[in-house]
Amino acid sequence: MITMMLVAAAAAAFPVQDAPQDAGADATRIRSVLLYGDESCPPATSPDEIVVCTRAGESPYRIPERFREQPSERPANTSWVRRVEMIEEVNRAGLPNSCSPIGTGGQTGCTQEQIRQWAQERLEAEARQSRVP
Template sequence: MLSTLLFAALIAGPAMVPQDSGQGEGPPKRVRSILVYGDEQCPKAESPDEIVVCANAGESPYRIPKRFRDQPKEGPTSNAWTNRVESVEQFNRAGLPNSCSPVGTGGQTGCTRAAIRQWYQERLDQKAKAARATAP
């Protein structure tokens, strides 16, 4: 009997708590999110049921952000030394054996190797594409 009364009191307890009768009856009826640029001021709320959220988006909507302005220059001076050496070696291989070049006496001998290398790379690309397609 006592446990039944205790159980009923616990269930009815939260129902007897008085509700807060403050002005916060619920969420605001309107929320505006605005991006401002430069020295623009955030506009004021038009009514008490409105919230205005402003974010400064930089100097101008048409200006390139600073992180993209000073990109490294591309050219021979910014190219790594190993890349330069590899391109010179590849250029100078024309006509040598295993180079797959129409110039020189041994240039044609590397064409089979180049075709096999290309086939193998295409096969790897197809396997990678199939794996991406089946991945969740």
């Protein structure tokens, strides 16, 4: 601990020297400006200044257009694979490993169903999170 303090004190004692500037290089200043709405690009204040203007959208406080309308989670937006899985799940009632109070062996699949449900909910939550800006 004492060694670290001595090293830090020694490093602070030496002044930091600036890197020498190239004598032949032009000293130019580049200014980047974001424009919103009907704003115009400001002029350069000196001949050594370059102003780069970029249109950023309608307003700095507005949600970008790609995030405004989220895809709905209606059945029309459900993939065919998920639709088939739901149909198979409904038709499994009463079969072994189906977690159903009816039929023989229906109670044996409750843990498997809970795990499948948890995994599906996790995938859906991750999909919702990926759409959030």
